[in-house]
Amino acid sequence: MTEESKTLVLAIPIFNGITVLDAVGPYECLHVLPNVKVVFVSHQAGPYKATLGYLSLSATHSFDEVPHPDIIVVPGGPGIMLLLDDKPFLDWIRKAHETSMYTTSVCSGSLMLGAAGLLKGLTAATHWNVYDILESYGAKPTADRVVQEGKILTAAGVSSGIDMGLKLVSLITDEKTAKSVQLLLEYDPQPPFDTGCLKKAAAEPDVIERAKSIGYRLRAHAIDNHGNHVGEMVFS
Amino acid sequence: MTEESKTLVLAIPIFNGITVLDAVGPYECLHVLPNVKVVFVSHQAGPYKATLGYLSLSATHSFDEVPHPDIIVVPGGPGIMLLLDDKPFLDWIRKAHETSMYTTSVCSGSLMLGAAGLLKGLTAATHWNVYDILESYGAKPTADRVVQEGKILTAAGVSSGIDMGLKLVSLITDEKTAKSVQLLLEYDPQPPFDTGCLKKAAAEPDVIERAKSIGYRLRAHAIDNHGNHVGEMVFS
Numbered sequence: 001m002t003e004e005s006k007t008l009v010l011a012i013p014i015f016n017g018i019t020v021l022d023a024v025g026p027y028e029c030l031h032v033l034p035n036v037k038v039v040f041v042s043h044q045a046g047p048y049k050a051t052l053g054y055l056s057l058s059a060t061h062s063f064d065e066v067p068h069p070d071i072i073v074v075p076g077g078p079g080i081m082l083l084l085d086d087k088p089f090l091d092w093i094r095k096a097h098e099t100s101m102y103t104t105s106v107c108s109g110s111l112m113l114g115a116a117g118l119l120k121g122l123t124a125a126t127h128w129n130v131y132d133i134l135e136s137y138g139a140k141p142t143a144d145r146v147v148q149e150g151k152i153l154t155a156a157g158v159s160s161g162i163d164m165g166l167k168l169v170s171l172i173t174d175e176k177t178a179k180s181v182q183l184l185l186e187y188d189p190q191p192p193f194d195t196g197c198l199k200k201a202a203a204e205p206d207v208i209e210r211a212k213s214i215g216y217r218l219r220a221h222a223i224d225n226h227g228n229h230v231g232e233m234v235f236s
Numbered sequence: 237m238t239e240e241s242k243t244l245v246l247a248i249p250i251f252n253g254i255t256v257l258d259a260v261g262p263y264e265c266l267h268v269l270p271n272v273k274v275v276f277v278s279h280q281a282g283p284y285k286a287t288l289g290y291l292s293l294s295a296t297h298s299f300d301e302v303p304h305p306d307i308i309v310v311p312g313g314p315g316i317m318l319l320l321d322d323k324p325f326l327d328w329i330r331k332a333h334e335t336s337m338y339t340t341s342v343c344s345g346s347l348m349l350g351a352a353g354l355l356k357g358l359t360a361a362t363h364w365n366v367y368d369i370l371e372s373y374g375a376k377p378t379a380d381r382v383v384q385e386g387k388i389l390t391a392a393g394v395s396s397g398i399d400m401g402l403k404l405v406s407l408i409t410d411e412k413t414a415k416s417v418q419l420l421l422e423y424d425p426q427p428p429f430d431t432g433c434l435k436k437a438a439a440e441p442d443v444i445e446r447a448k449s450i451g452y453r454l455r456a457h458a459i460d461n462h463g464n465h466v467g468e469m470v471f472s
Contacts, residue, residue: 021257
């Protein structure tokens with residue numbers, strides 16, 4: 001990570017109904033590197049409302065303005081369900097992937113990689129509640145937290161973007177720098193419970209049901225606020 | 237968590253030079269609850285630039301408009317160093333704390349609780365690089381990840397806000413709901429390295445030095461972009 005390092009452009013697409021932590025986990029890991037420049041892209045520059053509408057994030061650039069980022073991180077969220085046939089978004093992913101150094105996703109963001117045709121025959125992670133949709137794109141869903149297939153990295157649900165972000169840091173710099181970023185973010189997790197994945201929560205089916213129910217409310221809000229319905233029941 | 241539950245207002249102050257993950261960790265845990273409404277407050281409503289300026293978050297309300305939130309989460313970031321004597325911000329914290337159900341902080345956000353006089357004699361967590369400043373406010377800094385002292389909760393650096401957020405969910409709802417939110421966020425962390433806190437990184441002093449160096453750059457940027465210097469060297 002010398003002064004002469006090429007500056008790498010990290011592009012994170014944002015959209016209405018994004019799960020903010022999906023984007024912010026990798027962003028926080030990567031943006032502190034002196035050789036990384038972050039851009040938030042979307043159909044057009046400007047604010048987009050995150051899930052439930054409490055918070056706006058601003059896209060700094062339109063898709064057209066950033067055709068060839070070095071790193072792509074596609075976050076997920078209930079709003080992704082309204083974008084799975086969005087041609088400008090999918091075209092941008094396909095085109096950007098042709099020249100990217102790493103193409104990555106967090107949570108249901110991997111559905112966009114799938115919809116763009118990038119995951120055919122590949123093992124990929126995603127949120128536990130959308131394995132079936134990922135599979136419909138020809139991918140092999142796995143419960144692994146972070147999966148690397150060549151230059152494509154996919155991560156599991158929401159918080160897994162931090163794990164993937166640190167792995168990305170190690171890939172584009174070195175292990176020592178990644179360890180330093182982990183310390184800077186004080187990522188020494190101490191989850192209060194042990195229900196962080198489907199397998200661990202299996203002993204408490206009512207926890208799984210309640211998680212689905214909370215997710216269903218988020219999805220319903222995303223749909224109600226964008227006048228658009230998808231055929232598949234995702235969070236139910 | 238019945239339909240009749242009182243709606244709890246969660247207020248998260250934002251500012252230029254905020255570390256986004258500090259805010260987004262607890263936000264992501266809490267905002268999915270049907271009985272929680274989130275507001276982002278600041279001196280005035282509108283966009284504020286996060287550390288290094290890549291991303292803007294929008295405050296939805298001014299401090300004056302939200303004098304009595306039920307829950308307060310004060311995030312940190314390099315920009316906090318320019319706010320430690322900011323009277324409107326500190327007055328808001330003091331006033332809001334008088335009636336709050338929970339007053340909390342993440343990372344260097346606890347310095348604001350300290351500056352507001354709320355931590356005198358109390359044990360409190362903060363980012364490992366600012367223990368000395370926290371101590372100067374009469375608090376007893378600890379390396380614990382989440383600390384509860386009555387209705388005040390403080391968390392360690394950056395990513396610790398997720399752990400605190402889930403604890404807060406269990407306090408304002410019940411353990412079952414908190415477990416469900418943990419599953420929804422798929423918080424089953426698998427950090428790639430074991431350098432997530434000062435103690436664990438102690439065997440590699442160059443990792444600590446590099447983390448400080450990265451942090452120093454963030455602090456320098458925050459200062460350079462706000463034409464204001466603080467007396468204490470924080471990230472060095």
